[in-house]
Amino acid sequence: MASTAKYQCANPNCGAWFEARTADRARGWARSCSKRCASIVREKAIPDMFGQKKKGPFAKWVDRKLSQAEADEEMHEEAMQDCTSGWDEGGWRD
Numbered sequence: 319m320a321s322t323a324k325y326q327c328a329n330p331n332c333g334a335w336f337e338a339r340t341a342d343r344a345r346g347w348a349r350s351c352s353k354r355c356a357s358i359v360r361e362k363a364i365p366d367m368f369g370q371k372k373k374g375p376f377a378k379w380v381d382r383k384l385s386q387a388e389a390d391e392e393m394h395e396e397a398m399q400d401c402t403s404g405w406d407e408g409g410w411r412d
Contacts, residue, residue, distance in 0.1 A: 329355035
């Protein structure tokens, strides 16, 4: 039977403990507790040819969600400005 040990996940946002075979760890495998954590660690570790980090699917998804939230906030601010722009202390301006 293969020997196993407990290791901490390489994803700094996770840090969960998991059990892995020591032979797999010696090969450089079993560094993360799940495939999701492995993809996050892998995306952060690979620089592109200009020395910047590559953006994998998860990082691109996060960027899309952040930019969508910023666009929604901007649209909300414009709508609020439009609906209150004709008001003045004496009532609506004509």
